[in-house]
Amino acid sequence: MITIFSICQENFHFFIPALSSADFIYLFNLISLMVRGEELRARIRDYFSFEKQELTILIPAIFITAFMFSFRDWGVDSFQFWTGLGNLIVASIIVAVSFFVRFSWQKIYALKEGYVAQFKGWWAGILVALVLTLVTNGRVPLVLIGGVVSSLMIRHRLGEFRYGFSYLDNAKISYHGIVANIHLALLFSIGLYLFPDSYFFSTGLLLNWMMALCAVFPLPQLDGLNIYFGSRPLYYVTTAMVAVFGILLLTETQIGLILAVFILSVGDIIAMLMEP
Numbered sequence: 001m002i003t004i005f006s007i008c009q010e011n012f013h014f015f016i017p018a019l020s021s022a023d024f025i026y027l028f029n030l031i032s033l034m035v036r037g038e039e040l041r042a043r044i045r046d047y048f049s050f051e052k053q054e055l056t057i058l059i060p061a062i063f064i065t066a067f068m069f070s071f072r073d074w075g076v077d078s079f080q081f082w083t084g085l086g087n088l089i090v091a092s093i094i095v096a097v098s099f100f101v102r103f104s105w106q107k108i109y110a111l112k113e114g115y116v117a118q119f120k121g122w123w124a125g126i127l128v129a130l131v132l133t134l135v136t137n138g139r140v141p142l143v144l145i146g147g148v149v150s151s152l153m154i155r156h157r158l159g160e161f162r163y164g165f166s167y168l169d170n171a172k173i174s175y176h177g178i179v180a181n182i183h184l185a186l187l188f189s190i191g192l193y194l195f196p197d198s199y200f201f202s203t204g205l206l207l208n209w210m211m212a213l214c215a216v217f218p219l220p221q222l223d224g225l226n227i228y229f230g231s232r233p234l235y236y237v238t239t240a241m242v243a244v245f246g247i248l249l250l251t252e253t254q255i256g257l258i259l260a261v262f263i264l265s266v267g268d269i270i271a272m273l274m275e276p
Contacts, residue, residue, distance in 0.1 A: 043111040047153075050103075050119075057121030061145045062099060064126055066091035069207055071138030073199070087199060094204045098184055098211065099145075105180035106148050110173045115150040117173055122146035122221035143211045147174060147223035171230020174215075174223035175238055181212040182245050186260055189249045193257055205249060212242045 050058070070091040074084025103119050110117035125144030133141050150173050152165050188204035195201060216239050218228045227235045244263070248256040 040108075040112055044108060047111055047116060048104075048107055054103075054119045054121075057123070057146070058099060058103075058119060061121065061126055062095045063092060064130060065141075065143060065145065065207075066095045068130060068133040068138065068141040069095070069203055071133055071141065090200055091203055091207075094200065094207055098181070098204070098208055101184060102177045102180045102211065103148065106173050106177045109176045110148075110150055111153075113169050113173065114153050115169065115173065116153055117148040117150045120146050120149045120221065125219075125221055141210065143207070143214045144217075144219075144222070146221050147215065147226065148177065167226075167230040169230075171227045171234055174226040174230070175234060177223055178212045178215050178238055178242065181208040181215070182241065182264065184208040185212065185245065185249055186264055189252070189257055189260065192252065193254070196252075209242075209246055209249060213246065216242055 066088055070084065070087045073087040073091075074080060103117075107117045122144060125146065129142040129144045150165075150170050185205055185208035188201045188208060191201035192198060192205055215222055216224045216227075216235075218224045218235075224235070224238075227238055245260055248260040248263075
């Protein structure tokens with residue numbers, strides 16, 4: 001599923017200097033190597049970044065989302081401030097890592113295709129999710145923070161088939177954010193299987209599956225709408241994928257986890273073989 005050893009072997013000399021976040025993603029193959037290695041690496045080096053306007057909404061969104069997912073974890077029988085604060089900090093770390101991996105995965109896939117992907121926040125969605133969390137006493141924590149918008153990199157699209165902006169490519173970029181969450185949900189599910197009482201792994205599993213589920217919603221500010229208009233079959237496949245992995249992982253059964261690992265591994269292998 002993640003060919004760490006082969007990537008490390010091919011890129012060992014990159015480990016010597018201090019690694020940037022983009023190098024880390026590239027070396028550990030959080031996305032498939034779908035473009036010639038040096039070309040992709042050059043694009044990451046030159047164009048991979050989180051702009052100020054992205055961080056302006058991402059940073060508060062991290063803490064608001066962490067608050068929603070830890071809302072019910074401020075004590076069992078009574079309010080316990082320090083317990084709740086500790087859970088909030090843990091949730092903040094999980095949310096920050098999940099957001100970073102999701103949007104980095106989309107940005108790098110976009111660079112591979114000759115696009116620049118930028119996160120566009122949705123304050124209205126964040127407020128709706130927060131109000132819903134308060135009304136339901138934390139039982140329905142949604143992740144409606146926004147999605148990515150893609151713009152054409154003219155120079156890097158020269159010579160590509162159908163040179164102009166492609167709605168199908170845009171759909172694939174959005175789709176890969178959901179794929180990133182599914183992979184993370186599986187990793188957290190494995191950790192939860194090994195440590196059944198772990199708050200860290202249980203929260204990470206729920207958060208990433210909920211991120212994938214909410215991203216499927218065909219709303220104007222979410223990735224689901226890009227997928228829906230870019231490729232209707234891909235949208236149906238994505239929706240089914242989120243539902244299937246929700247059933248397999250959230251039931252927290254051994255057979256469900258085994259099936260999820262098998263299905264995702266086969267899917268990753270097929271995806272790598274189909275890429276040029």
